[in-house]
Amino acid sequence: MRVLVTGADGFVGRHACAALRAAGDEVVEVHGPRGEGISSTALHFDIADEAKVKAAVSEVKPEAVLHLAGFSSVAKSHQNPARVFAVNTMGVVHLLTALRESAPKARVLLVSSGEVYGPVAEGTLAAEGHPHVPLSPYAASKSSGELAGEQFFRSYGMEVILARPFNHLGAGQDPTFVVPSFAAQIRAIGLGTVDPVLRTGNLDAIRDFSHVKDVVDAYRLMLLKGEAGQAYNVGSGEARTIRGVLEEMIQLSGVQARIELDPARLRPSDIPSLVADTGKLRALGWAPKLTVADALRDVLGPRVGAH
Structure with missing residues (x-):
């Protein structure tokens, strides 16, 4: 499948692009503005720039989208909430609006975060139905981005799937x-x-820690088999x-x-x-390696x- 990967120049993005190509997918990379010059074949734009997002999606017309671009630091999000929401929430809105116009049948995986759940009682696993209690601008912006994705699914029938990764390393x-x-x-x-x-x-x-390579394998599986309109936790459960x-x-x-x-x-x-709680993802056939x-x-x- 032809996959548009936003945030391809980031930590997870680099691992994801390698995994997708190894699986035989055609990958179109989107690098952020700071990635200018790293790759001559990648697209370069800020996900918060609506016009550039629209132009890129119109050009690529992807069959699937792995949306990783975002402001990723919980700690730093307290310093600039406006930028965090511009990227993590409005970036989702810009992307889905562009896809609705140019590639409405594309499968879209929006990568959110387990941080949206907020505090969970010690000894209790956070399942997908746990309420959102965000404690940072990062978590709140991710929760808001999810809400936008759910609205595009319900209103326009777009194939939007939500991933909620917990801590991953590599x-x-x-x-x-x-x-x-x-x-x-x-x-x-x-x-x-x-x-x-x-x-x-x-x-x-x-916290719940996983290897980033297991996480990106889960993302590809969700693009292939995840149910639109549903959220899936990605973690070890430990x-x-x-x-x-x-x-x-x-x-x-x-x-x-x-x-x-x-x-x-x-x-x-x-x-x-x-x-x-990773039972829902494991039911798709995923397990950490x-x-x-x-x-x-x-x-x-x-x-x-x-x-």
Whole structure:
């Protein structure tokens, strides 16, 4: 199938494009404005630019769309809510409006986030029917984008499917995210360029971690078999504290370091526990093939843990 991938120059986008091509799909990449010059074959535009979105969709007329473009940092979303909503909510509206005009039969996977659920009782898995209680502009904008997708499905019969991924890890993730931040610090400590101190935010939060390669496999499966108008959680279903992940990274790396809380790394609001109920996705035939340890080795890279 001919798949338009927005956000193709991002962390997940690069893995998704590789997986789609390996499966035999024709991929048309959309890079954000900062990706200008990286690829001569990719389209370049800001998803918040309605005219450019419309022109690109009219040109490509995709059979399927994997919509990954978005403002992705929960922590940074508190600093610029207007931009977050312009990208994560209005970007969806621009994309679906353009598809309705030029490719109304395209299968569309809107990638939202498990963050839309907000706090879930510890020991309880968040199922797709759990209410949305967003605690950040990021989560609120993703929830709003979902609502737009549902409206286009109900009103115009468009083939819109919603993905709600939980935390995912792998090579190439921006170091502003928690696990890559740990990895960068561990590498520096291993090289002896900094003091053996790991500076962290809240380590007690409970999260659900998956390998990014398993996540993008789930996205392709949803494009093929997902039911339009439905949402699917993407995660492992396993609860891990951030502290437990950090300790596993330290063990894998072999470095010795002291852990120190850095108040600057704490968020204005944080979710104590968020773990996915993945039964609905598994019913489509998906199951993870890789482990969190595999993902952590990829994040740490070859210089660490080689022994």
